[in-house]
Amino acid sequence: MQKKIKNLVLLSQTKGKLDGSKILTIAKTLGRKELALYYRMLYQKRHEEKVVVKTAIAAPGSLILRVRKIFAGQDIIFPKEPSLIAGLCVQFADFIFDASFQGYFSSIRKSYD
């Protein structure tokens, strides 16, 4: 079943991005269990497509331009996360690039645990 749903997720895309109308059409044909798995895989896919750039203060324009250049064609959001103190934290797919003070202090703390 997993392979079938995986193929359906691939079919739900247009030009590499998830297409809402296709998703609705496919969802109508699925049973309860299959729908649950389809939803979970779509969520994962969506998560992979999105790039989240967290900054302690509102992201400056220059940073936004640079990030858009690196991740061209992908959905990017720039939420504020004051707990980072300074720096930024970029999450894309299953990677986190942590260039924040909070991350640095966490690593110092771990070295004492």
Added chain:
Amino acid sequence: MTKSTDEILIQLQKKLNAFGFEPGLTNVGTVEQMGDGVVTVSGLSKVAMGEMVEFEDGSTGFAFNLDEDYVSVILLSTKTAITSGSQARKTGNFLSIGAAEAFLGRVVSPLGEPLDGKPGIKAAKMMPLERIAPGVVLRKSVNTPLFTGIKSIDSMIPIGRGQRELIIGDRSTGKTSIALDAIINQKVARGSRRKQVLCIYVAIGQKQGNVAQIVDKLGEKGALSYTIIVAAGASDGAALQYIAPFAGCAIAEYFLQKGQDVLIVYDDLTKHSFAYRQLSLVLKRPAGREAYPGDIFYLHSRLLERAVCLNEKNGGGSITALPIVETQAADVSAYIPTNIISITDGQIYLESDLFNAGIRPAINAGISVSRVGGAAQTPIMRKIAGPLRLDLAQYRELAAFAQFGSDLDKATQTRLDRGARITEVLKQTNYAPMRQAHQVAIIWAVTNGFLDDIAIDDVSRFEIEFIEYLENVEKKLIDKIDKEEKLTDEIAKDLEKEVIKFKKRFKI
């Protein structure tokens, strides 16, 4: 480990002064579901098999199944606050345990945490739980005896340092007692030139009460100072029971690297197999014979192959393994027992019938074997124990005719009498290992017929008093037997003289 506040502040100050910002790239995943001690995580595309994974709440686990879209992580922490949707990150570390001299005398969990209520232990070195066994070139053949102090074993089923000798039998046949006797016998007297053999006892799936009793017994006999106990109890979950023997082996390898000899007891591998089966079934791995996963043999072979005797160029240390397997209704042809029999260098087979008949240790010398054999015995013991096995084998063959006592010819009757006395001599109380010189003396006496005229009921008393006599009156002979490599004519004459002298004093 606790550090003083001042120390921490000084180190923090140093780090801040040398501030160099290095951003980190971490591979993360999202918890999809959790149950039965297994967490299914999506993402974690770069995690390796057996790599440690950390969760948001601080819990840890290790990656055990790498599927196309998911990673199954076995949880090591029992109390967790992991929820669906929380984050998991790979740590880059593999499962390892801290090892140090300070572990001696302590009871620890397979993660290195103290279980004996004493303070935490600072690890000198982190040892990986999974490690490739040393290759052929690094090894040498097993040629140094590991004395267990049990007459039947040291004479007929000798164990050498670096050997794997399986102890197999039904429940309550004395398997653990044999292992504990072997540990207690490793005690080296102060001032002795003998090299101390360190001991590690791995308790897998046992009752906490049993482990406590073992700790008490070892403490009472003064064996705890050179023993480490790694315990994963019955309530500890399959993950800890699965890694317990590997943790014990990792600690043993720490001492091996320092050139020391280590004895490790795995009690028992049957419960270890159960734990591994449980994990594999929860992970939906294909089930094979008796519902065990297909790699159950590899589980034990890679563990037991790490028992080694290294050559001098590589330190000269050794790890001797005594795995214990519990059979059901004496079935040694079951799956797990046959697997481990084929891996080990011999087995000590314990029978319930012998145990119930009062023959303790209940070792069936006929089917017990040590594939290292005489190479792991001193020449003197090898010479003396030679006729022992044959005499016992003949006795067993003739035992069926014992009921026809008066109808037997003299030679047969003599063999039966000799066999009965040998059986009596080989009996031994538990937690009372015997010195090699004492074993040599009494076995020599019985195989040369000096006990043939002693009543069977008096044989054990004769043995005790004879050994006492030798220790108190003729200590020189005992010391000579210890020092001499071979059974010289002089020693034989002295032994004969002392036995005859003692028999005159012995009151029947």
